[in-house]
Amino acid sequence: MSGISVYSHKISALIKVPAVLLAVSLLALTLAGCNDKPAEQAATGRPVLVATVHYEAEAPERSFVGTIRPRIETDMGFRVAGKVAKRLVEVGQRVEAGQPLAVLDEVDLRLQAEQAEAEYRAATGVVAQAVAAETRAKELRGKGWSTDAQLDQTKAAADEARSRLIRAERSVELTKNSLSYTTLTADARGVVTATLIEPGQVVASGQTAIRVARSAEKEAVVAIPETLLARARGGAARVTLWSEPDKKYTAKLRELAPIADVATRTYLAKFSLPDATDDMELGMTATLTLADADQERVARVPLSALFNQGDKASLYVVDRESGAVKLLPVTVKSYGTDTAVITGGVEEGARVVALGVQKLDPAQKVRVVASLSF
Structure with a gap:
């Protein structure tokens, strides 16, 4: 019986050897699989969130809806009384200087x-x-x-x-x-905006007969709140038309009402448009944008994007093609609750790392996974 026990013990020992080898092999494969993940991450780059740098005026621009109007709109009438024989123009018709508009019986x-x-x-x-x-x-x-x-x-x-x-x-x-004087003529190039007489009508001397808007000078008329009167007087203004939003016109304040409107409590402002063309029709809807003159342009970035080495704040700028990062010093003007205002150091449109900058290395490549807007 003792011989049989010894034999059984030897057989069980032989069976356990392959099991141990199998376990060791599985452990090696598992370790090899774990080692591949860091290698893959190193090849693709560290995932980061970025923010795009955009410079703009420190104080936000304000826009107002306005209307294109002629600077001079003349109510024209006969200098003598008489009976209207002919009316030679219609509303909306363009006229030239010296062109007959209406004729009286002579x-x-x-x-x-x-x-x-x-x-x-x-x-x-x-x-x-x-x-x-x-x-x-x-x-x-x-x-x-x-x-x-x-x-x-x-x-x-x-x-x-x-x-x-x-x-x-x-x-x-x-x-x-x-x-x-029996022939009423246009004294300037313009557009007929109203006709107040008809043939056969007897008119008095000086009575308004035809209204002509001069096309030589045009302006944008808007209502300005009292809080922005200083900006309207000394700021920079530009006008865009709703029909041509990509085209901008320089605007200059010509007239500002001295008294606010009783109902709206706004001041009527007229801005001349020296660059206006014939394509700008009277009555078109326009957008007037006001900005402070000579205002410093700044950009807002997340506070978490700043990397401070003790002497000066910096930002990690991500290269769009290679994914490399570069640490650039920036000038910080002020700090907010969750943002910082910078005045320079990085270019317009640069993408900067927004989170985890303390763990980045300038020699390390990154992979952009999302963009933050500020």
Whole structure:
């Protein structure tokens, strides 16, 4: 029996040897698998969160909705009274300087002109007679055949005749001018915005007949709150049209209302547009943007992105192609609750590591997994 026990013990020992070898092999494979993960991570780079640097004015810009208006809009009317014979333009029509807009009936004015010319001819004949009588009176008085009273009388008659001639001349000129006023013409290039007369209508002198907006100068009209009056006066302004949002126009404050609107408590401001073109139509909707003049441009970055080595704060900038990081010193202007304001050191659009900068090494490559917005 003792021999059988010894034999069984040897067999069990032989069976245990392969099991131990199998366990050792599995442990080696497991360790090899664990060692591959750091190698793979080292090849792909350390995952990081980044923030994009964007420089802008320190104080935020303010935008207002406005309307494009003409700087000069003229209510044009006839300088003489009369009956409208023709209206030659319609609303929205573009006109040039000197272009006829409307015409009055000229019959009565032509009769007045003929009457003035007849009076001028009569006054010319009277002057000729008075001058001849004055000449004879002077000759007779020189020979002693006339008195001083008769000479003075002929002189007075001659002076009156000359005055009548001057009045007749002026009357002829006035009637000619009145005839020219029967045609209403545009005094500048522009657009007709209103027509307030129709053919057959009798109008008075100076009554508004046609309204023309000059196209030479245009402006943006907006309502400014009282808190931004200083920025409106001294700040930089630009205008964009809703129809062309990518095109910007320089704007300059031309007029600011001295009194606020009773209902809105805002001040009406008019900004001239020296770069306006014919493509900018009157009445278009525009956006006026106000910014402080000569304002320093800053960027806001997360506080966790700053790496301070004791002398100066720095940022880790990530190369977009290689994934390498570079530590660059920056100038910090102020600190906030969760952000820092910088004025320089990194370029516009640079991507900086936002978290875990204390564990980074400049020789280490990173992999961007997400971007933060600030």
